[in-house]
Each structure stands twice: as C-alpha cells, then as structure tokens.
Amino acid sequence: MNSTIYFIRKAHLPKRNNRGYGYIFDDQNPYELQTYKLKEIEYAIFYDDRHYCCTNKLSNFIDGYLIPFFFDEVYHYKHITIYRRAPNIKINGVYKATYNFIYDIVDPAKWSLNEQGGDIKAILEHNGHKKVVQLFDNNEFESVQMTDWFNKQGSGTIELYFESTEIEEQVSLRLESNSETGPYICIKSSKFMYYNGNQFITICDAQKDTFNHLRIDFECGNKTYEGLNQDEFFLYINDIKYGPFIFSEDINTVNRFVIGTSSGFKDNSVYIDAVGYSWKGNYNIGDNKQEIATG
Missing domain, CATH: 2.60.120.200 (Jelly Rolls)
Incomplete structure (x- = not known):
C-alpha cells in the first residue's frame, strides 16, 4: 500500500471547521510533529495509491514507519483504510542521525x-x-x-x-x-x-x-x-x-x-x-x- 494523503480524527481537541478532522504532519518534518501529536490521534483514515498534496518522503514515512509501528487496521473499503492507534505505544530503537532511514520503505534514499x-x-x-x-x-x-x-x-x-x-x-x-x-x-x-x-x-x-x-x-x-x-x-x-x-x-x-x-x-x-x-x-x-x- 502506498498511503499518500490522510485525515486524522483528534480525540480531545476542538473540531476544525466543524468537520472533526485535521492534519498532524507537514511535508518538511513529519517525524518531529508526530512525536508530540500522536497521543491526540484516535483514528486515521488513509487514501491508498494516490498522491494528493503529499511528498514521496511523507508517503514513505507513513508506509514504512507510521503504520507498521503505530496503527492497527480496522476497516478497508476500495481506496480507503481506517486505522485505530495501537494502545500503549512506545517505540525504542530509533536514533538521532543524518540518516536513520525512517523515511525509507525499500531502497535507502540518497545512497x-x-x-x-x-x-x-x-x-x-x-x-x-x-x-x-x-x-x-x-x-x-x-x-x-x-x-x-x-x-x-x-x-x-x-x-x-x-x-x-x-x-x-x-x-x-x-x-x-x-x-x-x-x-x-x-x-x-x-x-x-x-x-x-x-x-x-x-x-x-x-x-x-x-x-x-x-x-x-x-x-x-x-x-x-x-x-x-x-x-x-x-x-x-x-x-x-x-x-x-x-x-x-x-x-x-x-x-x-x-x-x-x-x-x-x-x-x-x-x-x-x-x-x-x-x-x-x-x-x-x-x-x-x-x-x-x-x-
């Protein structure tokens, strides 16, 4: 699956534009934003195999790191998959570095x-x-x-x-x-x-x-x-x-x-x-x- 755009249901924050969802990442530094906003997420909706306003770096981050470690699949229909945040998340083994490969799915980028x-x-x-x-x-x-x-x-x-x-x-x-x-x-x-x-x-x-x-x-x-x-x-x-x-x-x-x-x-x-x-x-x-x- 190549997830490229997503909406996030915020469990404890006010609704944005009365629609009840918002974005938690930007295209520049998705990992850093994720570390302090992840606890606010209850459900995530991912649109598969499409590239709506999303960089390859962000898409790779979602598929190669965010989904495998932080979410459980709840429901899939056509191009839409709904995930629930996994309980008691604590991921060890990711280190600060010039290259820590968290954005890479298959090939290490730039090498x-x-x-x-x-x-x-x-x-x-x-x-x-x-x-x-x-x-x-x-x-x-x-x-x-x-x-x-x-x-x-x-x-x-x-x-x-x-x-x-x-x-x-x-x-x-x-x-x-x-x-x-x-x-x-x-x-x-x-x-x-x-x-x-x-x-x-x-x-x-x-x-x-x-x-x-x-x-x-x-x-x-x-x-x-x-x-x-x-x-x-x-x-x-x-x-x-x-x-x-x-x-x-x-x-x-x-x-x-x-x-x-x-x-x-x-x-x-x-x-x-x-x-x-x-x-x-x-x-x-x-x-x-x-x-x-x-x-």
Whole structure:
C-alpha cells in the first residue's frame, strides 16, 4: 500500500471547521510533529495509491514507519483504510542521525547502491534497532556496496551502528575521493583491521551478530582536527579509542562514504543504522547514541 494523503480524527481537541478532522504532519518534518501529536490521534483514515498534496518522503514515512509501528487496521473499503492507534505505544530503537532511514520503505534514499552480489534494502527492525539497512550478499564472486556522496570535507567525524553476520570474509568501510582512499577500515579474519596502503593491520577482535557503535575522526590536511596530523584517523569502537592510524593513500579531501562486502562474502548480511556526519547542521557528535522518544 502506498498511503499518500490522510485525515486524522483528534480525540480531545476542538473540531476544525466543524468537520472533526485535521492534519498532524507537514511535508518538511513529519517525524518531529508526530512525536508530540500522536497521543491526540484516535483514528486515521488513509487514501491508498494516490498522491494528493503529499511528498514521496511523507508517503514513505507513513508506509514504512507510521503504520507498521503505530496503527492497527480496522476497516478497508476500495481506496480507503481506517486505522485505530495501537494502545500503549512506545517505540525504542530509533536514533538521532543524518540518516536513520525512517523515511525509507525499500531502497535507502540518497545512497548509490551496487547490488550485483545481492540485495540492499531498508527493513523494519533488527537486533533492537528500528528501520535499519540490510546489505545481503548471496554471491561469492560479486559484492554489494552502498555509497553516500557529499560535499568535499578536509576533516570531520562519521558515526554509525555496524553489524556483520560474517567476520571471516572482508567487509569494509572507506572514505574516498575520486580514485583515492583515505581511512580504510574492515572486518576480516575475525578482526577489525585498517589498511595502511601496504598491508592490513589488526586493531582488535571483532564479534559477529552484534551492533557496534563506530566513530571515525579523520584529518586530510594540517588543521589538527581532534589532535590528528595530516592523513590520520582515529577509530572508536563502542567508545574505545584506537589510533591514530595513517590513511591508505595521501588524500586532500573526501567526498564519499562507502560500505561494502567482498568476493567470498556469501549468504550473509551487514546491517547499518543511524549514520551521522559532524559537518551536517542537524547532527552533533554523539547524537546517534540518543533514542528519539516516542509514545
């Protein structure tokens, strides 16, 4: 179902225009409005498969997050479905981030996807996290990869939650620009490792089937971001600081973040959640450790 317009019956507020319904979202920030108005809703009426004054972002939010977690279907007739707000709503596992994927139904929006070796999609929940991205690799000769492009950055911090069900075959996280790679981090042979341009060097042991909170501080120039020298980075794994480590190659700036599997990685998955960039105005370092309160 692609819900694209809706009316909300307000249980305890005055009727609007004597018609007894009103809107609870706008097209810009539907999630933020939902968090404090949801308790006022008794019933929701959704018009299916139509696009009346509704952005794709809002439509995806309704289908991919609002309905699965907050409403029970009561009645469906032709293009209209009536829902009742589920009782005792309290959703955990949604985190503040540049990308927390709550607006994504299938493909993670704004990321470039390479699915030659499998499938990449947003799923409802995994391992205590709601709305995460799954990279499923089912081909030992190909890989899957997701890439986010952004304006050139000389230094900064990236944070995310990262889990792999396979830790023997390589899965990597890289910061790149053009054909060059700066910080190159991976899991393989049951270890977190980094590549220094010549060889992979062990950082610490890795565990599968568990979310790790990762933080990458990087400095491409001479501004000594977080105390780093040129072409160096720190890696925090679950708040433990490692490094500084040197880049894979000398690089002046980075403009993309790449997460991908490798050949040999087969019939296993990587899970990503709550990706945050320090240079984005709506994100501060550490924000993705905070759940967004609902209920």
